[in-house]
Structures are given as C-alpha cells and as structure tokens.
Amino acid sequence: MDLAEQGAGRGGAVRGRPRSESVERSIIEGVIGLLEDGVPLAEISIERVARTAGVGKATIYRRWSNREELFCDVMRAAEQVDLKLPGTSTRDDLIALLESIRRRGLANRTSSLAHNVLAQMKSSPKLWKAYDANVIEPRRRLTHEVLRRGQQNGEIRSDLDVELIGDLFAGPMLVRTVMRPDAELPDGLAEEIVDTVLEGLRPGKG
Amino acid sequence: MDLAEQGAGRGGAVRGRPRSESVERSIIEGVIGLLEDGVPLAEISIERVARTAGVGKATIYRRWSNREELFCDVMRAAEQVDLKLPGTSTRDDLIALLESIRRRGLANRTSSLAHNVLAQMKSSPKLWKAYDANVIEPRRRLTHEVLRRGQQNGEIRSDLDVELIGDLFAGPMLVRTVMRPDAELPDGLAEEIVDTVLEGLRPGKG
Known part of the structure; x- marks a missing residue:
C-alpha cells in the first residue's frame, strides 16, 4: 500500500462532495456502534458494515480498499x-x-x-x-x-x-x-x- | 512476591553448596530442553520439570516458590x-x-x-x-x-x-x-x- 492509496483510502479522492463525507462518517460511526455493542473486530466484515450503515459494499470499497484501512480510520476516530x-x-x-x-x-x-x-x-x-x-x-x-x-x-x-x-x-x-x-x-x-x-x-x- | 522471596527463588538462600547450584542449573537446562523440543510453556508443569531433571518436586520448590519464578530464571538463561x-x-x-x-x-x-x-x-x-x-x-x-x-x-x-x-x-x-x-x-x-x-x-x- 503506498501513500497515494492511503490518502484515497481516507477519502482524499472523494472529498469535496459534502454528502460523501457524511456517508464516510456514518460508516465509521456504524462500526464504532458495533464495537460499543461488544461485537469483536474479527466478526465485522465489510458486508456487515454495509448492512449496519445502510449502504452498498461498493460504497465502502470506493473509500477504503480493504477492512484494514477502514479499521485504521475507525481507530483514528476512537482515539480522537x-x-x-x-x-x-x-x-x-x-x-x-x-x-x-x-x-x-x-x-x-x-x-x-x-x-x-x-x-x-x-x-x-x-x-x-x-x-x-x-x-x-x-x-x-x-x-x-x-x-x-x-x-x-x-x-x-x-x-x-x-x-x-x-x-x-x-x-x-x-x-x-x-x-x-x-x-x-x-x-x-x-x-x-x-x-x-x-x-x-x-x-x-x- | 517480595524481593527477599525473589532472592531466595534465585537460589540466594541455598547458595554456598556447589551441588545445589549444579542441581539448579540442570533444572533450568531441563526446561530449556523441553522448550527447544517445542513444548509450549503452558504444558510445562513443575511435575514435568521435576521428571525431566530427575529430581523431586520439593527440590524445585526449595529454589523457586512457583512456576512463574522458575520461568523468569529460564528466560534469564535464554537471554544470556x-x-x-x-x-x-x-x-x-x-x-x-x-x-x-x-x-x-x-x-x-x-x-x-x-x-x-x-x-x-x-x-x-x-x-x-x-x-x-x-x-x-x-x-x-x-x-x-x-x-x-x-x-x-x-x-x-x-x-x-x-x-x-x-x-x-x-x-x-x-x-x-x-x-x-x-x-x-x-x-x-x-x-x-x-x-x-x-x-x-x-x-x-x-
């Protein structure tokens, strides 16, 4: 994974559309909600994240190329x-x-x-x-x-x-x-x- | 566990008798042998250590008050x-x-x-x-x-x-x-x- 990808993964490529940022936020908040309910990380698949946030899997993959990148942003949000x-x-x-x-x-x-x-x-x-x-x-x-x-x-x-x-x-x-x-x-x-x-x-x- | 116990655990109380030091060494080497054979730490009980070193359990407990203390000395020996x-x-x-x-x-x-x-x-x-x-x-x-x-x-x-x-x-x-x-x-x-x-x-x- 190179830096350009990381930037894109964090929404760099899709920024500028306010709607997109709010989608991103609701996806991250959805994961945080699952974690707060005690769901282990290992059980949180992209499919489950999509279902929780009410979006399609493609919407998630446009922002993060894999689970690992998504969880890094979740971690950033949790650490504030x-x-x-x-x-x-x-x-x-x-x-x-x-x-x-x-x-x-x-x-x-x-x-x-x-x-x-x-x-x-x-x-x-x-x-x-x-x-x-x-x-x-x-x-x-x-x-x-x-x-x-x-x-x-x-x-x-x-x-x-x-x-x-x-x-x-x-x-x-x-x-x-x-x-x-x-x-x-x-x-x-x-x-x-x-x-x-x-x-x-x-x-x-x- | 206080410091006095740690000292005794490392043989402080029984030092001075050369035979005792060699027993201690052979016990530690016995554990290292088991580990080198791939036996997980969790499966190495005091009983098994005693059997491996050909000594009684009491001989071990005179030197180390528990498994944890013994393993610390094993770790010291492994790290050299x-x-x-x-x-x-x-x-x-x-x-x-x-x-x-x-x-x-x-x-x-x-x-x-x-x-x-x-x-x-x-x-x-x-x-x-x-x-x-x-x-x-x-x-x-x-x-x-x-x-x-x-x-x-x-x-x-x-x-x-x-x-x-x-x-x-x-x-x-x-x-x-x-x-x-x-x-x-x-x-x-x-x-x-x-x-x-x-x-x-x-x-x-x-």
Missing part, C-alpha cells in the same frame, strides 16, 4: 487525536508530535473502546501492519521531516542521524504510553521531554 | 544477558544498563528460544507480571539508583525527577528493542544514546 504542527519552531513542532502520542496514550486508558480496538488490532498481524503503515509510520516520517528542517535551521545538531534523534524524543513518551500502562502522563510532559532532550542532562544546562 | 555496572562514572553505568537492554533485544531477535519464551510469557498475564517484577522492575530500580548517585555527584542535573530521566535514557533503546523489531541495534548504540542525552541536541553541544 488531532495532530497539527504549529510550525513556529522545531521545539514547538516536536512538542505537538509528542503531545499527540500522549493524547493517544490517554485515550487508550480512558476510552475502553479505543483500548479494546487497539488490543484487537495488535493481536491480528494484518490489522497491526495496517495500523503501523497508516498511523505509526506517517507520524515517524513527519517527525523526521521536522528534525531535518531543524537541522537545516540550526535549531538541532546536524551531526546525528534523524532516526536516532527521533527515538530520543519519542522513545520516552512511547515507553510510558505503550509499555507501562500505569506510568504517569501529566500535562506538560511533552514539553518537559522535548526541553530536557534539547538542553541535555549535564548540570548547568537547561 | 549479564549486567555488571562498572561503577567508574554515571555515564559508564548508564551505558552498561542500556547495553544490557540492547543485548536482550539482540537475543530476542537471534535466539528463537528467547523470542518464543518471551512471546509466551507476554501472552500470559501471570507470567508477564512475574517477568516484570523479576527482570524489568529491578533494572528500572537500579537505573534510578545510578541516576540518584549521579545527581549527588554532580554528574547529572538534580532539578529533574529520576523517573523521567530514566525514561529519557532507556526509552530510545526500548523503543528499538521492543516496539520496532526491525530497527537497527548497532554496536555503540548505548554509548551514542547516553552521550547525546547527556549533552543535549542544541547545536554546539556534544
């Missing part, structure tokens, strides 16, 4: 994470990126729907691969773009690989959100991580 | 990770700690036994809790001790919580070993992470 980069500085963009990880972690703790769907996606290699390709990888690529821009601007050291730098910023937040479900995720954590990693841990810094 | 802190500086100790995470990650990729046992432990809440208590938590506590000492020595900024600092160092390595099985884990990665987090990412540092 909206990522917007302020673009004011590398620091501010990095904080926004880490804040989106924190919010996703909080959603996963407070919304049993988000938690449940994510757990089910994790246990299916095919669904997890789609989630990784549609949600995780694009965020990593965006982080690397932000860092490369920061290196060009002189805001970030340019002697290090952006892959490594990306992990230095995202790693601490991911460890708390994904690996330690009981770790604290206080307001301001994104800012604290970004500023500390920028300034370093030697005394007299920061 | 030996953590020794050099004690020469906070930086060197942190590198040793991160290097042990890297080696565990490498073992999990190259040893199908370690990978398989870890996957089975993850899918059992009881086993995972034991692994967390016996392997992960002690390493986190040790990291916090090293950092507290570093703050007292003036090697590390003392205005930040050691929990957060610990995640800044361990997070990037854990993300690569645990969450992204295809990420690179090159020699020298532990050193690179520790030095970069110590010096910070602003230009002109490091």
